[in-house]
Structures are given as structure tokens and as C-alpha cells.
Amino acid sequence: MSAEEINWRALIVKNLIDRNRRESNSFNEIITQNNRLLDTTYELKSINLKLSVENEQLRTGSVAASNGTSAAATAKISQLESKLLTQQEQLTDLHRRKGENAQMIIDLNLKLEKQNKLLGERESSIADHIAVNTSLRAEVLMLTTSLQELKSLNSCLRDEHCALQLAFASLEEKLRKVQDENRQLVERLIKYKAKDAEKLNEENESFLKKRSDKMRKELEDAAREGASRRSNSPVPAFPPELERTGSLSDLTGNAKAAGFFSDGIPKRIHLKFDAHDGEVNAVRWSPVEPLVATGGADRKVNLWDVGKAKMEPRGILIGSNAAVNSVEFDSTGTMVLATSNDYASRVWTVSDQRLRHTLTGHSGKVMAAKFLGEPSKVVTGSHDRTLKIWDLRSRACVETKFAGSSCNDLVTTGTDVSGTTIISGHYDKKIRFWDTRTDCSANEIVLQGKITSLDLSKDCQYLLSCVRDDTIKLLDLRMNQIIRSFSNDNFKVSCDWSRVSFSRDTSRIAAGSNDGAIFVWNINGQLEGTLKENSPGGLFIRSAAAVTAVSWNPFSSVLATVDRAKSCIIWTSA
Numbered sequence: 001m002s003a004e005e006i007n008w009r010a011l012i013v014k015n016l017i018d019r020n021r022r023e024s025n026s027f028n029e030i031i032t033q034n035n036r037l038l039d040t041t042y043e044l045k046s047i048n049l050k051l052s053v054e055n056e057q058l059r060t061g062s063v064a065a066s067n068g069t070s071a072a073a074t075a076k077i078s079q080l081e082s083k084l085l086t087q088q089e090q091l092t093d094l095h096r097r098k099g100e101n102a103q104m105i106i107d108l109n110l111k112l113e114k115q116n117k118l119l120g121e122r123e124s125s126i127a128d129h130i131a132v133n134t135s136l137r138a139e140v141l142m143l144t145t146s147l148q149e150l151k152s153l154n155s156c157l158r159d160e161h162c163a164l165q166l167a168f169a170s171l172e173e174k175l176r177k178v179q180d181e182n183r184q185l186v187e188r189l190i191k192y193k194a195k196d197a198e199k200l201n202e203e204n205e206s207f208l209k210k211r212s213d214k215m216r217k218e219l220e221d222a223a224r225e226g227a228s229r230r231s232n233s234p235v236p237a238f239p240p241e242l243e244r245t246g247s248l249s250d251l252t253g254n255a256k257a258a259g260f261f262s263d264g265i266p267k268r269i270h271l272k273f274d275a276h277d278g279e280v281n282a283v284r285w286s287p288v289e290p291l292v293a294t295g296g297a298d299r300k301v302n303l304w305d306v307g308k309a310k311m312e313p314r315g316i317l318i319g320s321n322a323a324v325n326s327v328e329f330d331s332t333g334t335m336v337l338a339t340s341n342d343y344a345s346r347v348w349t350v351s352d353q354r355l356r357h358t359l360t361g362h363s364g365k366v367m368a369a370k371f372l373g374e375p376s377k378v379v380t381g382s383h384d385r386t387l388k389i390w391d392l393r394s395r396a397c398v399e400t401k402f403a404g405s406s407c408n409d410l411v412t413t414g415t416d417v418s419g420t421t422i423i424s425g426h427y428d429k430k431i432r433f434w435d436t437r438t439d440c441s442a443n444e445i446v447l448q449g450k451i452t453s454l455d456l457s458k459d460c461q462y463l464l465s466c467v468r469d470d471t472i473k474l475l476d477l478r479m480n481q482i483i484r485s486f487s488n489d490n491f492k493v494s495c496d497w498s499r500v501s502f503s504r505d506t507s508r509i510a511a512g513s514n515d516g517a518i519f520v521w522n523i524n525g526q527l528e529g530t531l532k533e534n535s536p537g538g539l540f541i542r543s544a545a546a547v548t549a550v551s552w553n554p555f556s557s558v559l560a561t562v563d564r565a566k567s568c569i570i571w572t573s574a
Contacts, residue, residue, distance in 0.1 A: 027108060034101050037094060044091050051084050265508075265520060265529050266559045266571035271311050273568055275302055280562035281497065282326045283551045286350075288333035290553070292560050294568055295324030301338045303350065306560075306570050315353040319346050325497060326368050326409075330375045337378060339366035345380050347392065359390050361397050367497060368409045372436070373420045381407030381424050387434065401434055403441070408497060411456040411463070413477075425451030425465060427496075431475075443480065447473060453499040457506040464509055466500040468493055472511055474523070486511075486521045490530070494546035494564075503552045510559055512547020518561055518571075531571065 058077055276296030283294050290307030291314060301324055303314035322341035329336060335356070339345045345366050347357040364384030372379045378390040383406040389399040405428035413421045421442075422434040427450045433443040449469035456463055463475040470493050472486040492514035500511040508528065510520050518531035545565035552559055559571040 023112065027105075030101065030105065030108070034098075034105070037098055037101065041091070041094050041098065044087060044094065048084075048087055048091065051080065051087065055080060055084065264557060264573035266531060266557060267573050268571065269533070269569055270558070270572040271306055271568075271570040273304070273311050274566045275304070275562060275568035276300065276566055278566065279323075279548070279564045280566060280568060281324060281548055282338075282499065283549045283560050283562045283568060284327045284329060285551050285553050285560060286329050286333045287331060287554050291333070291350075292551075292568065292570070293327045293329065293336055294562055295327045295338050296562075296566075297323040299323060299340070301327055301336060301348070303336075303353070304568065311570075315350075317346075317348040317353055317355070319348075319355040319358065320344075322365070325366065328370055330371045332375065335371075335375060337369050337371060339369045339380060341365040343382070345369045345378065345390075347378070357392050357395055359388075359395075359397075361388060362386065364406070367407060370410060370412045372412050372422070379410065379412060379422055381410045383407070387422065387424060389436065399436070399439075401439065401441075403432055404428070405430065408451055409453040409499070411454045413456060413460040423454060423456070423463060425454045427451075429467075431463075431465060445475065445480070445482075447482075450496065452493060452496055455500055455502050455509075457502050458504070459506070462502075462506060464500055464502055466493060466498055466511060468496065472500055472509065472521075474509075484523075484525050486519075486525060488519060488527060488530075490515070490517065491519050494548060497548065499549035499551075501550050501552050503557060504554050508552075508557075510550045510552065510561075512550050512561055512563070514546045516545055516547060516563065518547060518550065518559075 058080070275294040276298045278297035280294055280296045282296075283292060285292055290305065292304045292306055293301060294304065295301050299318075299320045299322060301317035301320070303317070305312040305314045317336060317338070320338065320340040320342060321344075325339045325341065327336060327338045329350075334350055336348045336350060337345065338348075343360065343362045343365060345359040346355060347359075348355055359378065359380065362380065362382040362384050364382045366380050366382045369378055369380040371377065372389060376392045378392060379387060380390065381387050381403075385403050385405055385407070387401040387403055387407060387410065388397045389401075390396070391398045401422075403424060403426060405426040407424050407426055410422060410424040413423070420436050422436065424432050424434065426432065429447050429450050431445040431447065431451060431454070432441045435442050447465065447467050447469075448471070449467040451465055452468060453466045454463060461477055463477055465473045465475065467473060470487060470491055473482050474484040474486070475481065476483045486509065490513065491511070494512060494514040498512065500509060502509055506523060508520055508522050510518060512518050516533075519527065520529045520531065522528050545563045545567075547561050547563045550559060550561045557573055560568065561571070562568050
């Protein structure tokens with residue numbers, strides 16, 4: 001047996017002795033009194049028995065000596081009976097006190113058991129608290145260590161931040177210098193271009209003058225040949241080049257046939273065709289020709305020539321890996337910008353329909369994109385709650401703006417990229433204004449619902465916002481406030497990316513509804529028409545499904561709309 005086991009046994013015996021002492025000390029007096037009572041009881045029982053024997057003997061002697069009992073014997077008997085009665089009373093009292101003491105012992109035993117049970121519970125609770133305290137001490141120690149590590153990391157990050165701020169300030173200063181140099185070079189280039197244009201104009205004027213003199217001389221020679229020959233050879237009304245090509249008459253005839261010179265309210269369907277194999281999400285007119293670009297759920301951007309009596313496909317722009325959400329032309333009509341659900345934006349050239357740029361970097365689907373001032377800059381808005389500015393020359397993101405909410409649409413104002421303002425509409429019901437020269441939002445306007453689309457007037461003074469509460473808000477950017485609200489009982493916004501549009505002269509707005517109707521308001525808030533299909537008398541054109549986007553022609557009142565039933569419709573007023 002080892003010394004450790006002997007120590008444990010001695011400790012257990014000592015604990016039992018201590019426990020017995022603690023539990024029995026409280027009852028020592030009661031046990032002593034009880035033992036005294038028991039001894040007294042036994043003694044009284046023996047005395048009682050002896051008295052009973054003596055009483056019986058005396059009674060027997062009394063019977064034997066009847067008639068001869070003396071007065072002394074009678075007195076003694078009476079004394080003994082009295083003593084017996086007293087002893088019986090004492091015995092009864094002792095029995096009663098014995099019962100009380102026994103009941104007291106039982107009560108004390110019950111109380112002792114309760115106290116032992118309570119003591120065990122408290123000991124268990126103390127053990128639990130000791131364990132919890134130990135774990136908390138360990139956790140405090142771990143958190144203290146972690147806090148020290150975080151403090152050291154924070155100090156390191158602060159130093160890195162200061163270094164990055166210094167580097168950023170230096171780079172920003174370099175950027176400003178480069179921008180100033182670029183601006184100066186652009187101004188010099190514009191001057192050189194102006195000089196070249198003036199020189200070219202002078203050459204053209206000289207050429208036209210020589211040609212005019214030559215034609216005048218030929219006419220004078222022809223006039224001198226005689227009246228008969230002059231009658232058979234009249235002077236042409238147009239130069240020979242235009243007569244040979246016929247381009248002037250063809251262009252005018254086609255435009256008039258298409259109703260593209262009309263300024264009235266659209267009243268009839270000019271063209272209707274299936275633009276995609278699935279839902280059509282976006283539509284946009286080219287700024288230079290009667291060309292319409294559409295984007296759909298089939299991952300394609302389609303180009304349609306609608307300037308003639310019938311639609312002619314111009315081309316298909318492929319490369320997206322998910323549904324296309326928006327399309328946009330640059331100011332020259334040479335490039336098309338489209339966004340997609342595959343977290344990317346892409347740029348194609350219209351002439352050869354080749355994919356030129358793929359802009360990746362967002363972590364959510366990209367809902368809107370616009371050219372920023374010049375065709376080499378692009379801004380995109382995504383569901384990852386950021387806006388990114390891209391330089392197409394370096395094919396890289398040059399700036400990221402954190403909006404804090406998903407962006408559904410955006411527009412840009414200004415022509416100088418160094419001073420352009422970006423306006424974005426968000427899921428959190430806010431319109432945010434961004435200055436490209438700063439990182440944070442310059443201003444915010446809160447509406448009553450999440451914003452689905454934005455459109456800017458040509459003079460950049462008015463902003464149109466479609467809101468999910470089935471209203472359209474008109475904002476005056478000079479006063480930075482809402483000046484008018486457009487709504488109708490039958491107008492319901494069809495989706496979170498439903499697009500509305502200003503007309504070319506900002507006199508009307510158009511919006512598609514969930515029931516397929518198209519609503520046209522004038523800028524004063526009056527509803528001028530609800531366009532529904534197959535209704536007599538024009539002015540009632542109705543699509544088969546919810547209208548997702550509308551776009552006015554930049555030169556007339558021709559309207560293009562797309563819907564969820566794959567259709568693209570061109571409306572005209574003639």
C-alpha cells in the first residue's frame with residue numbers, strides 16, 4: 001500500500017470524525033437528559049413494583065387479622081396508598097416527558113436531514129461556481145492576450161494607414177498634375193484641330209468656288225450654242241453626285257415613312273417583333289441613327305435597324321454569361337455598353353460588333369452602367385452596394401465608391417471627367433449624388449420606396465425617378481428637391497429594374513406598367529394617354545406582358561418599349 005493511499009484513508013477517517021463531532025455536539029445535552037429520564041423511569045418502576053408487593057402483603061395481612069386491625073396499621077396503609085398515587089403521577093409525567101423528548105428527537109433528526117441536504121446542494125453549487133470561475137479566469141486571460149494582440153495589430157494598421165495616406169496624397173497630387181497636363185494637351189489639340197478645320201474649310205471653299213466658276217462658264221457656253229439646244233438640255237436641280245446616288249431622297253423618304261419627324265403623342269404600332277428568346281430587360285436608341293439596342297435574359301445584346309418600313313437585324317453582340325440588365329450607347333454611337341448578372345460589364349463596337357472590353361470586379365450582379373464624360377471612362381452600379389469607375393484604356397477600375405445599398409440605376413452629368421457628377425438610385429430608397437473628385441456621397445434625397453430607374457434631361461436640370469411605390473418623381477436639380485409626382489390608379493411598377501424615360505425635348509415622360517399598358521404624361525403632370533394594344537382609334541396600345549423598359553428616340557417622338565413576352569415595339573404618332 002502506497003503512502004498516498006494511507007494519507008487518503010487517514011483524511012477520510014479524520015473527515016468522518018469531524019463530521020460526527022459537528023452533527024452530534026448539538027444533541028449531547030438532549031441525549032444526556034434522555035438518559036437521565038430513562039434511569040429515573042427504571043428506578044421508579046422498581047420502586048412501584050416494590051410498593052405493589054408491600055401493598056399486597058399488607059392487604060393479605062389485613063384480611064388475616066380482620067377485626068383486629070389497629071389504627072396504626074390503617075394509617076400506614078393510607079400513607080402507602082397516598083405515596084403510591086404520587087409515584088404513579090410522577091411515572092405518568094415521566095412517560096409524557098419521554099414522549100415529548102422522543103418527538104423532539106424525531107423533529108431534530110428531520111431538521112438535520114434537511115440541513116445536510118441543503119449543505120450538499122450548497123457544496124455542489126460552490127463546486128459549480130468554482131469551475132465557472134476557473135473557466136472565466138481562463139477566458140479573461142485569453143481575451144487579455146487577444147486584446148494585446150489587437151492593440152499591436154491596430155498600431156501596425158494605423159502606421160500602414162498613415163503611410164498609405166501619404167502615398168495617396170502624393171499620387172493624388174501627381175494625378176492632378178497629369179490631369180492639368182492632359183487638359184492643356186487637349187486644349188492644344190482642339191486648337192490644332194480648329195486650325196486644321198479652318199484650313200480644310202478654306203480648301204473646300206476654294207474648291208467649291210472653282211467648281212461654281214466652272215459650272216457657270218459651262219452654262220454660259222451652253223447658252224451661247226442656241227435656243228434649240230438650250231431647250232433640249234435643261235440645267236439639273238441637284239448636283240450630279242446626288243442625282244447619281246439618290247441618297248437625299250431615299251433618306252428623307254425612309255424617315256418620313258417611319259414617322260421619325262413627328263412630334264405628337266405615339267398612337268400606333270410602327271413595328272413589333274420578338275427581340276430575344278426570353279424576357280427583354282433593356283432598350284436604348286442610338287444617338288446618331290435609327291438603331292435600337294435591346295438586352296435580354298438570353299445573354300445577348302441585339303441591334304435592330306428600325307428606320308425603314310420593316311425591321312432589319314443589324315447584329316448580335318455576344319459574350320455575356322448571364323442575363324443582360326442594361327444597355328447604353330456612347331455619345332458618338334460607335335460603342336455599346338451593357339451590364340449583366342454575371343457580375344461584369346462589357347463594351348462592344350457597333351461597326352464590327354466585336355467585344356472590346358470586359359470589366360470584372362463587382363461581387364454582385366451589375367444593374368446599370370454609363371459612359372462617364374468621355375468614351376474612355378465608364379461607371380457601373382451593382383448589387384454589391386458599390387459604384388466603380390473604369391478606365392477603358394487601362395482596362396482597370398480606378399475608383400470604388402461605397403454606397404451602402406444595392407444600386408438599381410445611375411446617370412451622369414457634365415462632360416469633363418474631372419468634374420462629372422454621378423447620380424445613383426438605390427434599394428434603400430435613397431438617391432445619392434457623387435462628385436468624382438471625392439470619395440463620399442455629396443448629397444442624398446430619400447423617397448418613399450426603393451428606386452428602380454433614373455433618367456436625366458438633356459439640359460441636366462431635371463431628374464426623373466421611378467419608385468417602387470408606383471409613383472414617378474420629378475426632381476429639380478437646381479433646387480435639389482421634388483417638384484412633381486406622377487401616378488395613376490392603374491399604373492403599377494412592373495419590377496425592380498423598370499425603366500422610365502424623358503422625351504427628347506423633356507416635355508413628356510413615358511413609363512411601362514405591370515399590366516402591359518404604357519402611360520404618357522406631360523411634364524406638368526397631366527396624363528396624355530394610356531397606350532394599349534388592339535384598341536380602335538389609336539392611342540390605346542397594349543403589350544401582352546409587363547413592360548420593363550421604354551426609350552424615346554433622341555430626334556423625335558418615336559417610342560421604343562420592351563416587355564417580358566420577348567417583344568420590342570416601336571410606336572409612332574403618324
